[in-house]
Amino acid sequence: MDPAAQRCLDSVNWTSLHHAYGEATDVPDNLRALLSPNKSDRSDAYEALYSNIFHQTTRYEATAYAVPYLLRILESPTTPAPASVINYLVDLALGIPSTFLPQGVDIIAWRQRARKINTPGYENEYNAEQDELVSQARDENQRKMREYVRRVGLERQRRDAKYELATYDAVCVGVPLFQKLLEDEDVEVRAFAAYALAWFPGEGAAGRNSSSAVALQRVLDREDEDIMVLSSAIIALGLLNGCWKDGGVVSERTDDFICRLREYRASTRPSLVRFAAAVSSVRLLHYLPEDVSVLASVLANRSFIPKSDAQKSDGLGFPFHDGDLFQYSGKALNTLDLEEYPGVMPTLLDAFPRSGRVEAFELAEVVLELAFGPRPEDKDGRPVESLNEIQRQTVTTLARLGMTHWRGSILGDILQEWNIPGGSRDECRRYIGLPVGGKGEGSDEGSDGESYEE
Structure with a gap:
């Protein structure tokens, strides 16, 4: 193990932190096992880490403390299966990334919701709602259960909101590293690096991660031959630019990207690239009938996108929506008024x-x-x-x-x-x-x- 990674791990007092099953004393060994040359050992380690510091997508006190080590080993060229590390980091940051599609992450609204949960007004609303549920209980057992929820539910909401944002912010520190990995020699790593950048738009015109857009634009310039990386970068740019556009800021670079989408929707392009252009065009509200047609084709014909384009051998597959482009297409179409496109249904x-x-x-x-x-x-x-x-x-x-x-x-x-x-x-x-x-x-x-x- 890299000495710096070891120091990062040793600097944390894991006995003072908790996860789903109590003290987080098992986490260091789980994290070290991610460096094992044995694939089965790494698989067991991920299974443990998805269970203890990410149990059913819940983040815990110990979760954010694991992130610096994960970013540290991701920097090392000797770390096995780095795309899996990126994928796990994104899961930690978001819970279930697919639930943020097709719109992307609105981190400003996320922080506002977290602050609201801690206000007296929200507490009053919560208690009134729970009192109503208790009064409507059908029997004594249900009444006791609802009283318990009333007693502990608000504190649990506040705790979850705190740990979720702490973990998101910890992973956000890795944005420069994700940008660097766009130039990695491994195709899957480049695709997942683009995927990771999609979820960290920054906050406001001054604080946004515009450097990610610049890095992803460079990917478009050089990745014309690798379909998975190119498609991941197109979707990532659509999500980033869409978040900034929602905030009332449309840069010249965003306009350039919208223009560039025209060449990616051409019928001569691979269907995965056309799909990426379609979902990005819909996100940016600059879609054309041919974009809608592509999304409908993905739903109507499971072979529209060849598996070989979206799945590398022994790899994780296409990163967005866990590779389920069928469901992603449905979500994108659901944002449209299909009365304007009578041929879809x-x-x-x-x-x-x-x-x-x-x-x-x-x-x-x-x-x-x-x-x-x-x-x-x-x-x-x-x-x-x-x-x-x-x-x-x-x-x-x-x-x-x-x-x-x-x-x-x-x-x-x-x-x-x-x-x-x-x-x-x-x-x-x-x-x-x-x-x-x-x-x-x-x-x-x-x-x-x-x-x-x-």
Whole structure:
């Protein structure tokens, strides 16, 4: 181990810090194991670190103290699998990075929320809300549970907010290192360095990390041949520039990037690059119909982006949204008014007959949110007369899927999350006005043998 890294680790009194399971005395050994030449040992170390200082995405007192060591070993050229270190640092900083997409990190609003939690006004609101819940308890056990939540919940919120920001700020110190790693010889490291920079926009025109934009722009100039790195840099720039644009600051460099997106959306470009240009264009509110078409294509055709472009052998894969570009596309489309793009929903609905069961379930969640909006909190039902044309077409398409898709309760459960009857295929068909009973006539076979009634 590098002596400086060892000193960094030894400088912390780990017995005085706590994590999910108590004293953080096991953390130093877990961190040292990340340097093991044995991949299995490193995997065990990450499993432990995701469990103790990052248990179910919760950050603890000890979490931020681990970050300086992680940044120190990331500097070393002998550290094995450095992209995994970057990925872990971003997870520590954000919890679940995909929940910040498609907009990116608004750190100013994040700090404002953290401050609000510590105000007397918020405490009064919290107590009033919890008192209401206690008074509505259905039995003594539920009442005791809600009283417990009332007693400890606010302090837990405040503690979580404190440790989350402390960890984010600790990882933010690594921005210059992430910029440097954009020039690393390893393709995956360069891609993940770009990914890391996307989440640290800085605060205000004076304090923003404009140096990250400069570094990422240089990536665009030299990475035209490596699809993963180029695409990661495009998305990172879209997120950074989008955050600054929201704050009312649009630099000449941002305008240059918007112009540059035109060349990346060209049909001759690899589909992963076109996808990156599309989500960045949507984030910057400078999207064109071809960007919307690309996002719809990602949802309708799982092979639109070749796996070889988004996954290096034995690597972590494309960094943004954990490589799930299907879900990322759905989130980006959800920010648009699809009435302006009437071809999107028919394209997605036409994809169901050729979708396997799991693909159909995932697509159903996306199209239902596009058609109906977020899952409703109430369970009051949804009269069929209230459906607009797109909503009616969506439910009809799902009701016409064959019994292979309807076997089990998954598709029906998904429909019921949007208050659409889904207890059975017949119940859904009856709701939308289709004949019930039997398998139906004139059914076609999808590409995977799934039936779909015409």
